[in-house]
Amino acid sequence: MRVLLIEDDRALARGIHVALRGEGYTLDWLEDGQSAAHALRCERFDLVLLDLGLPRLDGMALLRELRSQGENAVPVLVLTARDAMEDRIQGLDAGADDYLVKPFDVDELKARIRALLRRSQGRAQPLLEFSGITLDPATQQVHRNAQPVSMTPMEYQLLHQLMIRPGVVVTRERLSSALYGWQDSGPGNTLEVLIHNLRKKLGSELIRTVRGVGYRVEQSR
Template sequence: MRVLLVEDDRALAQGIRMAFRGEGYTMDWVADGLDASHALRCERFDLVLLDLGLPRQDGLDLLREMRAREEGNVPVMILTARDTTTDRIQGLDAGADDYLIKPFDLDELKARIRALLRRSQGRAQPLLEHSGISLDPATQEVRYQENLVTMTPMEYQLLHQLLIRPGVVVTRERLSNTLYGWHESGPGNTLEVLIHNLRKKLDSRLIRTVRGVGYVMERGS
């Protein structure tokens, strides 16, 4: 899952990013509203964590702008010190999907993010289950035919992306963007290596290559 963190407090932003390292997320960070607006126009994200008191463009204005554009369906969680009922109503009415008051518990933030992503994917159940695979976003455990399968963080992220869209081709670009943020990179064959590893650990028939496009988790395997 790729997350955009919009937060002007550098220490808080670094703390959040550290807390989510190894949790199956790629988290990019910007410190003001205009940079966030540009990022949202140019990149695809699965979730936005949005502060309100931002330099150059207020968070509420950014949120209203988002909802008026094509990326308006991206889930948004507001993280702010504005704690009055009026503030919460304004944020939710502007299009936020959730609203969390600073200071907050990181475990609660993680649980709320999992719930938002579940809803955005049209799922009610916390587990992702398909063709003998079971993936638990809360514990990051993966089981195949009821046996626990050890996954690296990147293998887990890649499998997660494929499982939320069974039968749908996920492009190489989208998968690569999920694995790497703006300041990260990997060998040119990283994606192929990860797919190879998943096929070995699960079943070679489960993931099909669509040449020149990407990969698909087969529906009826």
């Protein structure tokens, strides 16, 4: 899952980066509101972590601009030191989906992120289940027919992207951005290697290649 962190406190941002990368998220980081506004207009993210006290464009103004676009419904979790009730109400009314006051516990941050992602995907339950495969985002464990399957972090991320959209073709571009963000994606065949590894572990019929477009997961026959 691709997360955009908008935070000008570098020490805090580095801590969040380490914590979320360890959970398998792809994290992109910006330090000012104007750069973030441009990124949100041009690219797709699964979740935004937004500080309010930003340079160049205040976080509240950025949030209002984002929601005024109408079509951008990306979940926004506000991270801020502004703990007055009126600040919380103002943030939620401006379009935030959740509000976490600094300093916060990193485990609570992770739990709130998981809850927001489930909600945005229209799921009440945390588990993803499809064609005998079960994926648990909370523990990052994968089972095939109730048997555990060992996954590398990148394999897990790729499978997660496909399983939240069962039966839907996910483009190569979307998969690459979810896996790598603004980082170097490495060799051009990395995605194909990951797909090959998943097929070996989960069965050759689970993931179908849609030539020239991308991939989708299908029910086993």
